[in-house]
Amino acid sequence: MSGMGAMRVSGAGVAICLAVVIILARVAALPLMPIDETRYLSIAWEMWQHQALLVPTLxxxxxxxxxxxxxxxxxLGWWLFGTSGWxxxxxxxxxxxxxFWLVADIVRQLAPDARREAGWAPLVLLGTTLWFVYLxxxxxxxxxxxxLLAAVDAWLRYLCTGRPRLVLLAGLGxxxxxxxxxxxxxxxxxPLALGTRFWWPDRDLHQARTWTALLAASLLGGLIGLAWALLAALAGGADFANAILWHQAVGRVSNAFDHARPWYWYLPVLLIALLPWSLSSLWRRPWAATPLQRFAVWGSLPPLVLLSLISGKQVHYLMPILPFLAxxxxxxxxxxxxxxxxxxxxxxxxxxxxxxxLPDLSARLxxxxxxxxxxRLGALVPLALALWLLRRPCRAALVLAWPLTLFTLLLLLSPALQRYYDLTPMARRLSALExxxxxxxxxxxxxxxxRFLGRLETDLAVIDDARALRDWVAAHPRGEVIExxxxxxxxxxEIAGYHQPYRGRALLMVPAARWPAFLAASADAGG
Known part of the structure; x- marks a missing residue:
């Protein structure tokens, strides 16, 4: 496998096939992860119920x-294939x-002779920890x-051919x-587009035409987003308009209302996100400043600096720079x-x-x-892969060993993750109550x-004030309270009618008639 002649031609295909297996296995073995995945699918379900397209609702x-x-x-998936969870x-x-295909095609457009790089880049991306986790x-x-990759690919094709329709495709991306x-x-x-003349191999690039095309693509992209924002602002009201047109963009940049972290926060996070490559000796080897390597630096380093200056930070904000690092x-x-x-x-x-x-760690967590x-026998997988690496240190072993090990860990841990993160039992109970x-x-x-897990039709009453909750309980003696x-x-x-583990805590459903007794038990427990 060290030669990997076929992979030089179809590395993206190999990466896609491996990714399909990983996706199907993880979707089958792991639940929808709260709170993000469950929230986003519930929003889509709510829009589907109300036949709403412009304004998402939660x-x-x-x-x-x-x-x-x-x-x-x-x-669109539901419209084509039905509203199943799969x-x-x-x-x-x-x-x-x-x-994966776009990454390979970007390499081919920029460096037609770099067939081996085009084959390995998608596999490197697949094996990068952060991409593997979020895939x-x-x-x-x-x-x-x-x-973003679709826009960059269209931009490179425009630089190669000069066809105006590719500017439109870049703007659409x-x-x-x-x-x-x-x-x-x-x-x-x-940063990548403005730095085109620094990484494009043809030094005779037509500057005026390139700047015009860049401006046109960027304006088109902005106008597409603005068209939705203006229509949604009209449909959603003044508060919603202010939120999408100002608060969400400017608030995150200047003084984050959420996820505010210091400027250097991404540096240690990136070391973990890039595993196993952050431990590789490849970083210490001499660097030839080829157009492809300069392109990759422009696609990753300036955005990383800008993200570090922005107040709000999350690990997944690094995702769009990973293809360039790959x-x-x-x-x-x-x-x-x-x-x-x-x-x-x-x-x-x-x-x-x-x-x-792992059984001992899981028993604690x-x-x-x-x-x-x-x-415990799962430990044999990374040990065998480590032996493969040391005895025959080929590129295939280097690329595949880490994602196979992460895959093994997730599958072995899946029963515990199902028990603590699967909200389907509670959602079905809510559906029966509804x-x-x-x-x-x-x-x-x-x-x-x-909402999505239970295919619920009605909104829940959300109450975060103790007095208001007591009033709600008094007004709905047949109701139930989730806490x-x-x-x-x-x-x-014992007082709660139903409970289940939930992200290291417990999710309880208490009949309204028992709520005073539940509060008394909380007071006795010091809660």
Whole structure:
């Protein structure tokens, strides 16, 4: 497999096939992850119920935090294939599969002779920790990255051919990026596009025509996003208009209302997100400043600096720069064949140690879902892969060992994750209550975790004030109250009509008639 002649031609195809297996297995083995995945699918379901396209809603209220492309795509999947959970969960990962082809095509457009780099770049991307983790999730960042890559690919094709319609395709990719996650797409696009003359191999680039095309593509992308925003602002009201046109963009940049972190926060996070490549000796090898390598640097370093200056920070904001880092790493991988990758082998052996004690770790983290002692045998997978790396340090071993190990870990841990993160039992209970006309209140901050899983038709009453909750209980004696407790007592669990583990806490459903007794038990427990 070290020659990998076929992979030089169809590396994207190999990556897509492996990704399909990973996606299907993880969707089958793992639940929808609260609170993000459950919230986004519930928003799509709510829009589907109300036949609403312009204004996303969460539990009946306009949802201004994200644009609608993800919700539209999920609804398109339902329209084509029916409203099953599998369809809902596979739409966004299926779109994300095109990112592997786009990465390979970008390399081919910029460096037609770099066939080996075009083959390895998608596989490097697949094996990068952050991309691997988010690949099967119905979230915005893989979608945003795919839209950005589509715009970049069209831009490179325009530079190669000069065809005006490719400028329109680049603008369309940017517009979809705006509809995927807002104007943040320009944080990744503009540094790369504005630096075209520094990485494009043809020094005779027609400057005036290039700048005009860049301006046209960027304006078109912005106008596509603005068209939705203006229509949604008219339909959603003044508060919603202010939120999507000003608060969500400017507030995150200057003084984050959410996820505010120091400027250097991404530096240690990137070391983890880039595993196993952050431990590779490839970084220490001599660097040839080829157009492909310069392109990869322009696609990753300036956006990283801009993201560090922006107040709001999350690990998945790094996702759109990972394809460019994968291109850079693939170039290094081709130029410098691996020899005794001790860092990668040590990482695998470390994870083998984790798998060897996984039942013990799980018993501490997930006491209600003990793992079988046979789970320890999973340690043999990374040990065998580490041995492969050290005895025959080929590129295939370097690229595939880490994602196979992560895949093993997730599958072995899946029973515990199902028990603690699957909200389907509670959602089905809510569906049964809804069918009987019994009202339900959620005490605290509600993220619409149950609507899609239970296919609920009505909004929950969300109450975060103790006095208001007492009034609601008094007015709805047949109702039920949902509350999350960190460590409920045995008495509280006994009073509650239903409970289940939930993200290291407990999710309880308490009949309104028992709510005073539940509060008394809370007072006795010091809660």
């Amino acid at each position: 539990n009946g209220e306009p949802y201004s935090h994200k644009p609608p492309l993800l919700f539209w795509l999920i609804q 369809v809902a969960r596979l739409v966004i990962p299926a779109v994300g599969l095109t990112a 099967p999730l119905s979230m915005f960042d893989i979608l945003l990255s795919t839209c 940017l517009g979809l990026g705006v509809l995927a996650k807002g104007p943040v797409v320009f944080v990744y696009w503009l 291109i850079w790493i693939s170039g290094r991988l081709v130029a410098h064949p691996p020899s005794r990758p001790w860092g990668n082998a040590a990482l695998l052996m470390g994870l083998a140690g984790v798998l060897a004690v 997930f006491p209600a879902a003990p793992l079988s002692p046979w789970t 069918a009987r006309g019994i009202p339900v209140a959620y005490a605290g901050e509600y993220h619409n975790q149950f 999350v407790r960190r460590a409920p007592t045995a008495r509280q669990v």
